[in-house]
Amino acid sequence: MLNRKYQFVNPKLSFEPYFRSMSKPGLPSGTRDFGPETMLKRKFILGTIENVFRLHGFRPIETPAVENLATLTGKYGDEGDQLLFKILNNGDFLAKADEVHLREKNSKSVLGSISDRGLRYDLTVPLARFVVMNRDKLTFPFKRYQMQPVWRADRPQKGRYREFWQCDADVVGSNSTLNEADLISIYDESFTALGLAVEIRINHRKVFDAFATFLGGEAGLSRFMQLIDKADKIGFDGVARELEAAAIPNAVSLWQFLYEINQLKSNHTKLDALQNHPQASAEEMERAIQDLNVVFSLVKPQNNFILDLSLARGLSYYTGCVFEVTPNPNGLPEGFNIGSIGGGGRYDNLTGVFGLKDFSGVGIYFGLDRIYDIMEAANIFPNTAASDVRFLACAMDESAFPVAVEIVNLLRKNAISAEVYPSATKLKKQLDYANDRSIPFAAIIGENELKNKEITVKNLTTGTQSSIAIENIKENLHLWKF
C-alpha cells in the first residue's frame, strides 16, 4: 500500500537555470542568507550573550524594523540621513508630490512627499523613542537588551553589510557608576563563556574635558580627541606629528603625558599619575577618576582590563566612561587583524532628542558579525555550537517505518535530536545523507532486524556497529547523547 510514497527526488537532475525566460534569482547587494551551520553558530553566540544579559537582570525588547522618518532623520548626522533606507508610501505615492519638483527631477525635494517611513538604522534611537513613549509604564532604572538587524545604505565591502545585527544592552535612568561596572562584567563573562580571550579598554570623557582650557578651548579639544584616536593605527609618533601640524596649543605635551601614563602597568598607578597634571581642571578630573575608581574597585575581570588614555571613540557623543573590546591577539592566528568587537559608554542625554530631558543612559554593544568571523578563523566554536541531529533511523523497507518512527520518538522524548530518513532507499544513499549532515549514529532497520526485534546501530565516526534489542533502547540512550 505504501509503495508509491517513499520516493526521493534527485534535485541535481532537474535544474533548468533559464527556464522559460526566468532570470536567476539573486540577493540585493550587501545582504546575506545564513545557512544552517552559520545560523547555529550565530545562535550560539547570541544565546551565550543573552544568557549573561538575563543573569544580570537585563530584559529583552524589540522595536519595529520600520520607523517613521520623523523618528530617524536628523539623529545620525547628514551622512546618516543619506544612509537611511526609505520606504515608498503605499498606493498612489506620487499623488502628493510637487509637480515642479517632479519635473525638475529634484529627488531631495520630492522625497518628503513620497516617503514617510524608513528602516531602523541602529538600536539606540529606537530605545530612546521607546523610553519616551512608555515612560509611565516602565520601571526605572530600565535595563534592556535588544538583538535585531539594522539597515544602512553604505557601500558594501568586506565585513561591511547593508543589513547586519546589533546586540545592545543599556541602562536608562540611573547615573550610578555601578552600571558601568556591571556592563564591564557582562563583557567579561560573555567572552569568557564564548571562549574568546579579549582586551577590554576603558577611558573617560571627562579626562579630556579637564584639559579643554589647556588645549585652547572646545575646538582644540575636539580635534585632539579625533587625532589621538588614531594611535593604534599610526603610533605615538604619527599622532604627535599630526597634532603638531594641527597647531593645537599644548597638544603634543599633553599627548606625551597621556602616552607615558598609558605605558604604566596597573590601572590604579595610572589613575594616580593622571592626577598629577598641574593644568587639568580639578573638578572634571576628579569626576573621571572617581568613576574609574568605582569601576576598577568593583570589577575583577578574567580578561585584560586596561585604562587606555588614547581611547577616544565616539567621545563627541559619550559624556562619561567609554569602553572598547578587541580580541586578545594571543588567541588569534598570526597576522589576523580585526577591529573592535564591542564598545559603548555613558551618554547623559539619551532621550533629549525626543524632548525628555535628564535621562542618563549607559550601554554596550556586541559586534556579532566580527565575533563570528574571529571565532571561525581561530576555530574556537565548541563542537556543540552547531550541534545537529545525533541519530538517523534508516528503514530498509517501508514496513520498517512504524518501528523507526517509534524509536526516534523515544529519543526525542529524551532530548536527543533524531530523524527517520524519509525514504526506504539504498542504505548507501541514507548513510551519505547522514555523513553530509554530520549525523554520528545511524540505526539500520531491515527485515532481519524486524524479525529479531533489534536495530543495528552504526557509529559513523568510528565505523563500528552493534545490535541492540528494541526493548533495550531505553537503557542505551546515553550512548547517543552529546
Added chain:
Amino acid sequence: MLNRKYQFVNPKLSFEPYFRSMSKPGLPSGTRDFGPETMLKRKFILGTIENVFRLHGFRPIETPAVENLATLTGKYGDEGDQLLFKILNNGDFLAKADEVHLREKNSKSVLGSISDRGLRYDLTVPLARFVVMNRDKLTFPFKRYQMQPVWRADRPQKGRYREFWQCDADVVGSNSTLNEADLISIYDESFTALGLAVEIRINHRKVFDAFATFLGGEAGLSRFMQLIDKADKIGFDGVARELEAAAIPNAVSLWQFLYEINQLKSNHTKLDALQNHPQASAEEMERAIQDLNVVFSLVKPQNNFILDLSLARGLSYYTGCVFEVTPNPNGLPEGFNIGSIGGGGRYDNLTGVFGLKDFSGVGIYFGLDRIYDIMEAANIFPNTAASDVRFLACAMDESAFPVAVEIVNLLRKNAISAEVYPSATKLKKQLDYANDRSIPFAAIIGENELKNKEITVKNLTTGTQSSIAIENIKENLHLWKF
C-alpha cells in the same frame, strides 16, 4: 569618595513633551514595540517550538529582510504585489525615471525606475530562492525552519499588523508522506509543550481533484472548494445554499456526501466511507487515501487529529495534504473566538517560479501572534515563561556595594539571575523597584549586616525575612532558584 556616584534620576519629573518644538514620537501604523514581559513570553513560545523543530532534525536559516523586487513581484498575485513594501533606491532616485510618467504623476509606471527592492512578504518565496541559489551546497531532503518578521502593507486592524512574525518549517526535495507525518507530530509536540490544547485538521487536495469531472470541470471544482471552505462560518445549510446559487453540477450532493462522512467518528472509518463514491476518479482518490493512511498510521497525537473534508484552505496552492490547527475550544474562555493558529501542506512545485523544477515541498507555519493572544487570554503561560530577576541586593550605604556585587556574582555563577540596585537610596524605593519588577527576594545589606558579616533576606511574596551569614550563602542558593 563614592558619594556623588550613586544618585538616582527621577524620570517622572523631567518630561517636557513638546520641548523645543519637537513632536511626540510615534510608531508607523500597523507596527508594534514589544516590551520586556511580552518579549519574554514570545521568546517562550518561539523557544518551545524551536526546540521541537531541532529534535526533529530541522535546522535554522535566515534570509534578508530586503529582497530584490524581481524576487518578490508576481509571486503573491496582484493583491500581493500591491501589499509589498517597496524601498526607494538610494541617492538621486529620480535620475532614471521617465519624465513623461513623472509629469503625469503615474505612480505605477514610475515605480520600476525608482525602486529595485522590497521587504520580505513571507518566508516561502525566500526559501524557494535560497534553495535555488544554494542547491549545490545543500543536503536533500533539506529540512529548515525559519522564524523572522515579514511585512505587508495591509490595512491594519485588530490582530492584523503590517510587521509580524512567521515561524515556518519545511522539507524540500522529498515527496515521502513520512514528512507529513513528522510535521503533524511537530504540531502535536509543540502545542503539548506550550500547554495549549488544539485540534489538528487534515485533508487532501486530491480528494477534490477526484471529483473534478463530477463537478463539471476545473472551474466548478475551484468554486466548490472556495465555497465549502466557509463551512465553519456559515454551516452546512449556508454552504448548501451558496452551492445551489453557484449552479455547479452535483455540488450539493457532493457536499452532502462529504459532510456526512465528516460526522463519522474515526478517521479510518471516514477514509473507508470516502472510497465509496461511484463518481470519484479512482486514481486521484487512491492517492489521497494512501497519503492519509500513511499519516494516520504513523502519528499518534495527544491532541485531537481530525480528517476534515470541508477543509479547503489554500487548496489552489497546495497539491497534496493540507493542515490546519485551531485551539481546542474546551480550553478557552467562553465566547473567545479566534481563527487558525497554524496550517500548511504539500506543494509539488516549490521552486518552479525560479526555474528549478520537480522540487516538492511540504511545510507548516505557527501563528505566533495568535498563539500569544490565546495563551494570554486563557492564562496558560507558565510562571517561568516571563521569569525575570530572582534576587535584588539592596545596599543601605555605598560601602556595602563591593559585598553586594560579590554576592550577586556568586548567584549568577549558579545560574540565578540577580542584580544590585545601583543606588544606596532609601530601602522603600529599592523594594518598590523589586515589586515593580516582580523580583521575589531582596537582600538588605546595611551597617549591621556588614558588621555581622550577614545579609537580611526578605521574601517579598510572603513578607518573611531571615538572616544568613555571608559565608553560608553558597549553601542557601536553592532557596532563590525557580
